[in-house]
Amino acid sequence: MLIAFNKPMNVLSQFTSEGKWRGLKDWIDVPGVYAAGRLDRDSEGLLLLTDDGRLQARITDPRAKMPKTYYALVEGRPSQDAINRLCEGVSLKDGPTRPAKVAAVPAPDWLWPRDPPVRLRKTVPDAWLRLTITEGRNRQVRRMCAAVGLPCLRLIRTQIGDWTLDGLAPGQWRRIAP
Structure with a gap:
């Protein structure tokens, strides 16, 4: 089952x-x-x-390298360099990550309200990324985003395999x- x-x-x-x-x-x-x-x-x-x-x-x-896809709301505007670094894999305290598939995307149209809501700050921009990884380390996507200067504000996994x-x-x- x-x-x-x-x-x-x-x-x-x-x-x-x-x-x-x-x-x-x-x-x-x-x-x-x-x-x-x-x-x-x-x-x-x-x-x-x-x-x-x-x-x-x-x-x-x-x-098994089963792909897992996430939508991440990040603080800041992702530069092409930050996206490239995520795609290539970044170094974390527990070692380098495998390469990821990463794209800046518009806010998902299927998105439900979060409880509690994400605290929005008018002076700090945010953006959505779609990331697919083939690992599953503790808080990996959050740590990867932080490593390239994009703190994760909300994280939603949408697909496994x-x-x-x-x-x-x-x-x-x-x-x-x-």
Whole structure:
């Protein structure tokens, strides 16, 4: 079994809650499934859950190089140099990243309001990037953007491999074909 879940902001990628942060059990009442990978508490979007250990390993194993696509709202205007650096891979404290596919894009027309909303500052511009990576390090996209001078204000994962978030509102889930 494979489940696609649109994880809302401030939800943990685990079934148990911790302090003020809610867990997956508040949304998904399917026994025997567990998250195939993680999505940070302050990130939103596609989280896959499965009861199949081999599928979970295929989704999460860095050697599989499964592409993951994100939309990132960043502070500042991305220069071509910053985009090129992201595309080539950047050096982080835990080593260089693999090359990424990166493009500056308009704000997505399917975007839902975030709760709480992103704090907008009238004197600081922001922009959207679409990034596809083939790794899954802790807070990787946020750290990559920061490394090129573009702090990430909002991060939404929209695709893992061929599986997408299409048609799922925050907090909704559906069974999908593995």
